[in-house]
Amino acid sequence: MQKFIIKPNNSLPKRELWLLGGGFALLMSLMAVRLLLLGLWLVVPFLLLDVLVVAAAFYLIRKKGRVHESITIDGVVLEIHHHEARHSKSWAFDIHWVRILLQEHQHPWQANRLLVGSHGKWVEFAGFLTDEERASLSRALKHSIHTQLHNV
Secondary structure, eight states, X not given: OEEEEEOOOOOSOHHHHHHHHHHHXXXXXXXXXXHHHTTOGGGHHHHHHHHHHHHHHHHHHHHHHTOEEEEEEETTEEEEEEEOSSOEEEEEEETTTOEEEEEOOSSTTSOXXXXXXXXXXXXXXXXXXXXXXXXXHHHHHHHHHHHHHHHO
């Protein structure tokens, strides 16, 4: 059995994210006090709105960072599991019929797509990896399937 687990790169740990968010909120609070002292009280609600928008953005970034996918090759079955915060999806394919397809991008600004499928059913996965990482994963999966087929 072989298992590949892929996760997005979260370069900002939770503690540092809280420190950054708290520092931003403190800076906006100091600016609000200064603007209130200058008599510019109409600007203060917009500073509060800035803090709320940045907090919402940080929340969404953390939520998207909790996604992970696993690919398992066990016997003659290749399984893909996509896990998100509140739900997960699974797909299973027979390795005798499965194809791994790395679809090259049409334009420079598009990312490659990594697809697995058989019998007209295709699943895209590893969307948060770079093009090079997707190519490497594609090669590793093809090698694992080849090895598994010759060991069965």
